[in-house]
Amino acid sequence: MPIAIKMPALSPTMEEGTLSKWLVKVGDKVSSGDIMAEIETDKATMEFEAVDEGTIAHIQVEEGTEGVKVGTVIATLAEEGEDVGSVEAAGGTSPAPAAKPVEEARKEEVAGEAKRTEEASPASVPTPAPAASGDRIVASPLAKxxxxxxxxxxxxxxxxxxxxxxxxADVEGAQSGAAAAPQQAPADAGPVEREMAPSVPVKPAEAQDFGIPHEVEKLSTMRKVIARRLTESKQSVPHIYLTVDVRLDALLKLRGELNAALEPQGVKLSVNDMLIKALAKSLEQVPACNVQFAGDTMLKFNRADISVAVSIPGGLITPIVxxxxxxxMSKISTEMKDLAARAKDGKLAPEEFQGGTASLSNMxxxxxxxxxxxxNPPQAMIMAIGAGEQRPYVVDGALSVATVxxxxxxxxxxxxxxxxxxQLMQAFKQLVEAPLGLVA
Structure with missing residues (x-):
């Protein structure tokens, strides 16, 4: 009996993906565990393994197809002993149709708007009652x-x-006749009315080129998901923002001392590594912030897993420490270097970027x-880190210059x-300004 191979959900948030590349072809035999295809998810390009044994009888979705919904049949597998030539393609959820080129879609949109405008024009609607009411012509001041x-x-x-x-619109569509005698608007005509032609919906700003030379670039699956999830975040999550200024001098001094001690091990701490540790320790000190809103319930976490924003080609990903x-901190540094390198190569496993109790973004x-x-939903907080710079700063009641x-x-x-x-921001500030607490 033929086996339908369906688009897998390679992450909890995945709703569709791009079938980047087939690694098998019709007639190839596959065994459980064989890599069949590469699939681009919302976060990375991942390998898709075979679960059953058999021979590829049909490939329903060609490589390079975007927007393939989870559950769509992408191929059909003939079981051992079945004649591949007699196996019919398995049915199932149809893949999402390929997006039309932007220029073609734009032409169709304009043609559709013209048709709707024509259908709504006075020439195509039934002729209403005459304009005259008695000896008085009922017309707007603008029409007159x-x-x-x-x-x-x-x-x-x-x-x-x-x-x-x-x-x-009635006057503009009428043929010019004998010159009408000059008229003045009746005294009771009231305020001048502003009349407009039937409105045409304005295209989104991103679809308007204004005659400017440009290129059209399709959104990647990752960019689409980023756009959707962050829009949902701003629309559905009530954000509150709290800012503190933090002195870095003590942390920078400690970093230099630790790096000198760790040099024989080939470890070099970054400021970001130390801030990841500081945020995690702060969440442990203020557990009321190490939570997640879940409708009628609240999730309270017993440890701090920190998602760290990493910029990669085409988007952003948040590997988790x-x-x-x-x-x-030496362990955090080693992990972050490995996670960041594999994130940029699209080689992270789902469990390495899904989850986390809070995030850190350093620009x-x-x-x-x-x-x-x-x-980053469903998390409940993210820490945004700015540049350390020399600023005037009051230290022990006296104005001085500090790295802040x-x-x-x-x-x-x-x-x-x-x-x-x-409280969390204060705990973070104190740990960074007195950084020995990070090595305790």
């Missing part, structure tokens, strides 16, 4: 002015407005002084109160 300018006799026009009222509060290396990060950075916490106000968020 246009009629006077074009020399159109309003008494010969049947209006398409309410109760046979003549409007701008698990139990960062319980790990030595200090780009010279960004301060920013507010968007919470701004850190901003974004909190889900459904799960974390402002006071709890403030």
């Amino acid at each position: 002015r246009i009629a006077q300018q074009k020399g159109v006799d309003l008494s010969s026009i049947k209006g398409s407005g309410p109760n046979g009222r003549i409007v701008k 698990k139990d960062a509060g319980g790990k030595a 200090g290396m780009f010279g960004i002084k301060q920013f507010e990060a968007v919470i 950075m701004s850190a901003t916490g974004s909190f889900d106000h459904r799960a974390i109160d402002g006071a709890d968020g403030a």
Whole structure:
């Protein structure tokens, strides 16, 4: 009996993916565990393994196809002993149709709007009652002015407005006749009415080129998911932002001493490694912030798993340092180097970037002084780190110059109160300014 091979859900958030590459072809025999294809998910390109044994009888979805829904039949496998030539393609969920080229879609959109406008124009609707009511012509002031300018006799026009009222479109569609006598708007005409042609929906800004030379680039699966999830975050999660200024001088001094001691082991700590540890320890000290909103319940975590934002080609991914509060900074440093390298190569396993109890995003290396990060659902907080720079700073009651950075916490106000968020920011500040607590 033929076996339907379906698009797998390679992550809990995956709804569709791109079938990047087939590694088998029709007629190939496969065994359980054989790599059959490469599939681009919302976070990485992953290998798809065979579960059953047999021979590839049909390939329903060609490589390079985007937007393939989870559960779509992508291939058919003939079982051992079955004649491949007699096996029919398995049915199932149809793959999402390929997106039309932008220019073609734009032409269809314009043609559709023109058709709808034509159908809504006065020429195609039934002729309403005559415009005249007694000896008085019922017309808008704007229609009267246009009629006077074009020399159109309003008494010969049947209006398409309410109760046979003549409007701008009626006059503009009428043929010029004998010059009408100059008219003045009746005294009771009221305020001048602004009339417009039937409205045409404005295309989204991203679909308008304004005649400017440009290129069209398709969104990757990752970029689509980033756009959807962060939009949902800003629309559904009530963010509250709290910022503190943190002195880095003591942490930088300790980093230099630790790196000198760790040099024989080939370990070199970054400031980011130390901040990951500081955030994890802060969450342990203020467990009210190490939570997740879950509708009618709250998840309270017993350890701090820190998702770290890493920029990769085409998007952003957040590999996780698990139990960062319980790990030595040298261990965090080694893990982060490995995770970041494999993230950029698209080689992370799902469990290495899914989950986490809080996130850290550091843009200090780009010279960004301060920013507010968007919470990564379902997490309830993210710490945004700015650049460390020399600033005037009051130390022990005297003005001096210190290396200072701004850190901003974004909190889900459904799960974390402002006071709890403030305690977390204070705990983070204290750990960074007195960093021996990070090695205790």
